[in-house]
Amino acid sequence: MLSNGEQHSETDATRPASTRYEQRKPSRSGIGKFYMGREISRVMGHQGAEWLERPEREREEMPNLLVELLKLKEGDVVADIGVGTGYIARRIAPKIGDTGTVYGVDIQPEMLELLGKKMTEAGITNVKGILGTITDPKLPPESVDLTIMVDVYHEFSHPYEMIQNICRGLKIGGRVAFVEYRAEDPGVPIKRLHKMSELQVIKEATPHPLVWVETLDDLPWQHVIIFEKIAIQ
Numbered sequence: 001m002l003s004n005g006e007q008h009s010e011t012d013a014t015r016p017a018s019t020r021y022e023q024r025k026p027s028r029s030g031i032g033k034f035y036m037g038r039e040i041s042r043v044m045g046h047q048g049a050e051w052l053e054r055p056e057r058e059r060e061e062m063p064n065l066l067v068e069l070l071k072l073k074e075g076d077v078v079a080d081i082g083v084g085t086g087y088i089a090r091r092i093a094p095k096i097g098d099t100g101t102v103y104g105v106d107i108q109p110e111m112l113e114l115l116g117k118k119m120t121e122a123g124i125t126n127v128k129g130i131l132g133t134i135t136d137p138k139l140p141p142e143s144v145d146l147t148i149m150v151d152v153y154h155e156f157s158h159p160y161e162m163i164q165n166i167c168r169g170l171k172i173g174g175r176v177a178f179v180e181y182r183a184e185d186p187g188v189p190i191k192r193l194h195k196m197s198e199l200q201v202i203k204e205a206t207p208h209p210l211v212w213v214e215t216l217d218d219l220p221w222q223h224v225i226i227f228e229k230i231a232i233q
């Protein structure tokens with residue numbers, strides 16, 4: 001009960017977890033669980049890891065340009081959530097140098113094994129694998145300058161809890177970059193549930209202590225939607 005005649009409108013933050021998500025009939029590539037009107041997609045299994053390393057990805061996604069757009073600095077701490085084989089992490093690692101760290105988080109131990117192998121092959125020593133859970137990337141509190149999720153967020157089974165815990169890991173003023181295939185663009189040849197609109201990302205990020213900073217549309221298929229963590233009074 002609220003005192004002093006306070007009005008209480010239920011927000012996503014106050015809503016019990018049991019009513020946060022809705023269960024409906026699953027579509028082909030979805031899990032039938034809906035969040036804010038969006039069906040969550042299935043997780044890409046480690047058996048498909050080769051697809052992440054396909055040579056045409058350079059042309060389709062321009063990962064080196066993506067990393068340039070992030071404006072990283074020597075010594076930055078970056079969390080690459082849903083790191084997979086480390087396709088993006090190994091491009092970030094040299095930009096932040098030996099004094100920087102990439103936390104490469106995944107929920108599939110097999111992906112972390114592949115990540116370790118790829119980093120050893122490339123002679124990269126500043127990427128640390130973390131086995132997260134479906135609700136928590138297990139980042140050290142208030143330690144991260146930038147969290148990046150490339151082609152990942154739409155498959156979180158618990159997006160609200162994941163963003164809540166990602167925010168705990170961020171420094172105040174730290175940034176979160178959602179890199180998602182553009183749902184607004186029918187020319188992007190990716191299944192609907194693996195794409196997200198800018199509006200939907202903003203809708204899902206802003207119940208958290210995150211403010212939208214900018215959306216970059218320089219990449220061929222994806223947008224980069226960037227938020228900053230603010231202090232809560």
Ligand SMILES: C[S@@+](CC[C@H](N)C(=O)[O-])C[C@H]1O[C@@H](n2cnc3c(N)ncnc32)[C@H](O)[C@@H]1O
Nearest residue numbers: 044052082083084087106107108111134150152
């Ligand atoms: C499509 S792959 C993308 C991999 C990588 N970001 C890339 O672009 O090459 C998605 C990855 O997200 C991981 N994933 C899904 N849900 C996750 C969660 N809650 N926390 C961490 N990783 C997750 C999957 O295991 C998978 O490795």
